[in-house]
Amino acid sequence: MKSYDEISEAGLLRNLSANSHMPSQAIIQNLHIPSDLDREFPLAPHYVQTFGSYPNYLHFNDDFKPSAQQLLDSRGFVVINNSARVNDEGWHVIERIYQHEDGMILKAEFVGDRFFRLYGYYRDEESAKTLMEGFQEHKYIHEDNQTHIYLIQSGLGGLHTERVEIMPPEIDLSLHYNDDFPAVHERLVDLLGKPKSKGLILLHGEPGTGKTTYIKHLSSLVKKDMLILPPYMTNYLTSPEIIPFLLDNKESVLIIEDAERILQSREAGGDTNSVSNILNLTDGLLADCMHIQVIATFNASKHLLDKALLRKGRLMVDYAFGKLAPAKANTLLDHLGMEYRTDQPMTLADIFNLDDQTVSGERQEVRVGF
Numbered sequence: 001m002k003s004y005d006e007i008s009e010a011g012l013l014r015n016l017s018a019n020s021h022m023p024s025q026a027i028i029q030n031l032h033i034p035s036d037l038d039r040e041f042p043l044a045p046h047y048v049q050t051f052g053s054y055p056n057y058l059h060f061n062d063d064f065k066p067s068a069q070q071l072l073d074s075r076g077f078v079v080i081n082n083s084a085r086v087n088d089e090g091w092h093v094i095e096r097i098y099q100h101e102d103g104m105i106l107k108a109e110f111v112g113d114r115f116f117r118l119y120g121y122y123r124d125e126e127s128a129k130t131l132m133e134g135f136q137e138h139k140y141i142h143e144d145n146q147t148h149i150y151l152i153q154s155g156l157g158g159l160h161t162e163r164v165e166i167m168p169p170e171i172d173l174s175l176h177y178n179d180d181f182p183a184v185h186e187r188l189v190d191l192l193g194k195p196k197s198k199g200l201i202l203l204h205g206e207p208g209t210g211k212t213t214y215i216k217h218l219s220s221l222v223k224k225d226m227l228i229l230p231p232y233m234t235n236y237l238t239s240p241e242i243i244p245f246l247l248d249n250k251e252s253v254l255i256i257e258d259a260e261r262i263l264q265s266r267e268a269g270g271d272t273n274s275v276s277n278i279l280n281l282t283d284g285l286l287a288d289c290m291h292i293q294v295i296a297t298f299n300a301s302k303h304l305l306d307k308a309l310l311r312k313g314r315l316m317v318d319y320a321f322g323k324l325a326p327a328k329a330n331t332l333l334d335h336l337g338m339e340y341r342t343d344q345p346m347t348l349a350d351i352f353n354l355d356d357q358t359v360s361g362e363r364q365e366v367r368v369g370f
Contacts, residue, residue, distance in 0.1 A: 040158055041081045041097050043107060047121050051103050055121030058106075058128065063115040068138035069108070072098055075131050077106070094160070102127045111163040115140035148225045149216075152233060152245075159236065159245040161227060168220035169213055175332055176348060177210060177321075184319050185218075191293070191316055192222040192253060198287040200278070200314050201295045204302060205321030208349025211297050214321075215255060224253050224293075231258040238273040243286070251291050254281070259296040265306040275306045283314035323347050 047055045083095035098106040103123025110116040122128035150161035173182050191197060203211050219226050227249060229236070234256065236242050246254070256262070262274035280286040282294050293316075302320070309315065323345035324332065330341050332351055340354055 040083070041095075041107075043097070043105060043121065047105050050099070050105075051123060053103075053123065055103075055105070055123065056125070056128075058120050058122050060118045062136070063111070063117055063140040064135070065115055065138045065140050066113065068116075068118075068135060071135060071138065072106070076100055077104075077131075100131060102131065104128060104131055109160075111161075112165075148223065149219050150225055150227050152227055152229050152236075154233065154236065154241075159241050161225075161249070164228070166216055166219070169217055171213065171217055175335060177214075178324060178328060181319070181321075184317065185214075188218065188317055189221055192218070192224060195251065196291045197293055198282055198291055199293055199316035200282040200309060201293065201317040202302070202305075202309075202315065203295060203297045203317075203319055203321065204299065206323075206347070207299055208347035209321035209323065210348045211321050212257075213348070215295070215297070222253065224251060225249065226253045226255055228255045228257065234259070234262050234274065237262060237277050238271070242277070246281070246286075246290050246292055249292075250289075252293075254292055254294045256294065256296045258298060260298045260300040260304070263296060263298060263306065263309060264300075264304045275309065279308055279314070282309075283311075324351070 044055070077098040077100050079096055080099045081095075081097040082093050084091045085094050086092075092110075094110050096108045096110070098108065098120075104120065104127070105122075106118055106120035108116045108118050149164045149166055151164050153160055153162055173185055188201065191199070191201075203214070205211060215226075237256075246252075262271050262278070264271075265275075278294060278296075281290065281292050286292075302318075310318070323329075324347070325345055326343050329346040329351060333340055333342070333354075336351070338351075338354060
C-alpha cells in the first residue's frame with residue numbers, strides 16, 4: 001500500500017469530494033482550491049480533476065418530477081455534494097450534485113417539492129444517452145395557467161431563484177384599465193412570446209394604478225420564466241455575479257420593481273453603472289448572448305430617466321398607467337356592486353379599497369411643567 005507521501009496531488013484532487021478526508025496538512029496547503037468553492041460546488045474544475053479531460057455541456061429544456069431522482073440512483077449515479085437551506089420547517093435540499101463513473105456529472109436545482117431543473121457535463125454522447133434513457137418520462141408538466149415567477153435571492157451559493165406561488169388574478173382588461181390599454185397588452189404578449197427576444201419595457205404611473213396586478217396576470221400568459229429583482233437587490237445589477245446568473249437563465253424576462261434609482265440619469269441622481277448594464281442587456285452584445293427582456297416599473301416621472309434607455313430599437317413598450325376616467329371608474333364601481341359614484345378619476349387601489357378605513361392620527365405632546 002502506498003504511503004500518504006507517495007500519493008500525488010493529482011490523485012488527491014481526482015478523489016476530492018465533500019466527504020473526503022485529507023491525509024496531511026502540508027498537502028492541503030499545496031492544493032489549489034477554486035476561488036468560488038466557498039460559494040458553490042466547482043463543477044467544471046471537479047470534472048477535470050476527476051476524469052482528466054474537458055467536458056461536453058448538457059442542458060435540459062424541461063423540468064423533472066422528484067421521481068426522476070430514483071432513476072438516477074438506479075443507474076449508478078452517486079451524490080457527492082448537497083446544498084441545503086434551513087428555515088423553521090427544517091432542512092431543505094436546494095441543489096444536489098450527482099456523479100457517474102462513466103464520465104458524467106449532473107447538477108439538480110430543486111424548486112420546492114414539485115420539480116427540479118437539471119444540467120451538467122458528460123464525456124461522450126453514447127454513454128450520456130444510455131444513462132439518461134427514459135428520463136423524459138419523468139418530465140414535469142406545468143399547468144397552462146400557472147405563473148412562472150421566480151424571486152432572485154442571494155445566499156452562500158451566490159445568486160439563485162426561488163419559485164413564487166402566485167395565483168393569477170382574474171381581471172377584465174377592458175374593465176379594469178383605460179381604453180388604450182388592451183392594444184398595449186396584445187403587443188406585450190406578442191413580444192414576450194417571441195423566442196430569442198430582447199428589449200426594454202417601461203411600465204410606470206402613480207401607485208395603485210394596477211402595474212403589479214397586471215404583471216401577475218401577464219405571467220400566466222407568457223411561458224418564459226419571469227425573474228423578479230426586488231428593490232433591495234438592485235445593487236446586484238452592477239455585481240460580477242449578475243452575468244453568470246443571467247447566462248444560466250437565458251430566454252427569461254427580468255422584472256425590476258421600483259426601478260427609479262437605477263434608471264435615472266446621472267444628473268438626476270441615478271446609478272451610471274446600473275444604467276450601463278441595462279443598456280447592454282436590452283440592446284448590446286450581452287443582449288444578443290442572453291436574449292433577456294427587461295420590464296422595469298416605477299412611479300417617478302419619465303423625464304428623469306437616462307435618455308439612452310428611450311432609444312428606438314431598445315425601448316419596445318412604454319406605457320403610463322393612469323387613474324380610471326370618471327365614466328370608467330363608475331362602470332367598475334357598478335360592476336363591483338358599489339353604490340358610490342365619482343366625478344373624479346380614481347385609481348384601482350382607491351376603488352377596490354373604498355370601504356376600508358385608514359386608521360391614522362397625530363401624537364399629542366403632553367407637556368409637564370409649571
